[in-house]
Amino acid sequence: MQLGDLPRVRLAHLPTPLEFAPRLSEYLGAPKIWIKRDDLTGLAFGGNKARKLEFLLGQARGEGCDVIITVGAVQSNHARMTAAAARKLGLEAIVVLNGDLPDHAQGNLLLDRIFGAEVRVIQTDDDYVLMGVVDDLARQLRRDGRKPYVIPRGGGNAVGAAAYVEAALELLSQANAAGLRVDAIVHASTSGGTQSGLYTGTKLTQSGAQVIGISAGPRREVVVTRVLGIVEELAAMLSLEWRPHPDDLIVYDDYVGERYGMPTKECLDAIRIVARTEGILLDPVYTGKGMAGLMGLIAQERLRSDQNVVFWHTGGQPAVFAYAAALQEG
Ligand SMILES: Cc1ncc(COP(=O)(O)O)c(C=O)c1O
Incomplete structure (x- = not known):
């Protein structure tokens, strides 16, 4: 079965914008950061x-x-x-x-x-x-x-993840049109659906873009196992010969903090930095930790200054209001 043969209903506003984040890139010193705005998918406040x-x-x-x-x-x-x-x-x-x-x-x-x-x-x-x-x-x-x-x-299963194979193709075609080489995609990962689809899409197109999942809760091994399982299921569903290699999956669990749903200081800082440099809102459960991960990887020079990095904004903003107490200070 091909992607285009899967039953589908239309719910999202697609394609979502790919925006350069000049002030955030400058603030962090390196590399060039782009934001894929899946917070703007349009359905009930948007999100992945x-x-x-x-x-x-x-x-x-x-x-x-x-x-x-x-x-x-x-x-x-x-x-x-x-x-x-x-x-x-x-x-x-x-x-x-x-x-x-x-x-x-x-x-x-x-x-x-x-x-x-x-x-x-x-x-x-x-x-x-x-x-x-x-x-x-x-x-x-x-x-x-x-x-x-x-x-x-x-x-988080193959049917849901198929959407993110298509999303990877959407990003790559936007990047091609802008003459942009995407070196890495960083995003918050939990059930593994988003990462499985992005990983499969970038591999199938041999785009060379690394997909980096930042866990918002589970341990690294848990996310990797979930992603591998979904990618296998996805490959079978789409009759692909290709199979993933476990060593090839990149997931960091260093930005979880105490637990899922408990924002870290780095997460709260990341929310404020992105809000104050780009006027873009992240959330305290997923994308704040995802962005804290991106900032951490830059500080460790795992993302280099000559690279183009796409931060995939997966949404989640309604939770901001449930975390008002944590976000009010600072
Ligand atoms: C805002 C947001 N970002 C990221 C994720 C993680 O995506 P996935 O479940 O595909 O790993 C979720 C999952 O619920 C989410 O709500």
């Missing part, structure tokens, strides 16, 4: 999930499903965008979230409610427990004559 949902909900619609179930943290961007996308297609959404339910819903949780998703909050850190709840729910819905479609955390 709009691309993935085009393919996931394309499959759901092809299978005649009428209710979409997904999982995530209480401030899940993926849950918010799934809730909105389901509504746009006239479907219902159930989001099963892990974490503590705040007294006042803010950020993504508030948006889940506005989009009318059924929100179930489970207090567990164990993905197996969460998926067990989802499986029970799907079974019950089927018994009731409904047709549920289950999307894994972050839309």
Whole structure:
């Protein structure tokens, strides 16, 4: 099967802009930094999930499903965008979230409610427990004559990742048109869907661009295993002869800090620096850590001054409002 044959619905405003960040590049001293604005995908405040949902909900619609179930943290961007996308297609959404339910819903949780998703909050850190709840729910819905479609955390499977193979091609064609050689792409990585697609797309085109994932939570080995698994699945789905090499995957977990969802000082600094040099907003859970990673790699000279680096802005801004206390100082 080819990318173009996959069932798809249109949800995102594409292509997203590729913008040079002159003041940020100057502030950091090197290299030249470009920002791929997937925060502007347009669906319910934007973000990387709009691309993935085009393919996931394309499959759901092809299978005649009428209710979409997904999982995530209480401030899940993926849950918010799934809730909105389901509504746009006239479907219902159930989001099963892990974490503590705040007294006042803010950020993504508030948006889940506005989009009318059924929100179930489970207090567990164990993905197996969460998926067990989802499986029970799907079974019950089927018994009731409904047709549920289950999307894994972050839309992190081959169907969702296919969107980021296409996104890599989109970037490379924008770069070609601008006469730009892309040496590295840096982005926040967690479920591995975005990285799998970008990695596959850059390899297939032999573009030479390195894809560097900065974990927003899981340990490096966990992200690498997820990415490898999705890339294998993707290669099989697209009938590719090519297979990934584990040593070839670049993931750093040095910028996570205490844990997922807990912003580090470097993350908060990165948010302010990008806001104050470029007028662009990052988020405290993913892209702030991703940018802290990019800055760390420059400081360690792992990204060189003669390189062109694309920071892939994957969205997440609604969480800013849920982290007002951490962001107010400074
Ligand atoms: C804003 C944002 N950036 C990055 C990611 C990580 O992307 P992926 O799940 O494809 O690894 C997510 C995932 O939820 C996200 O919401």
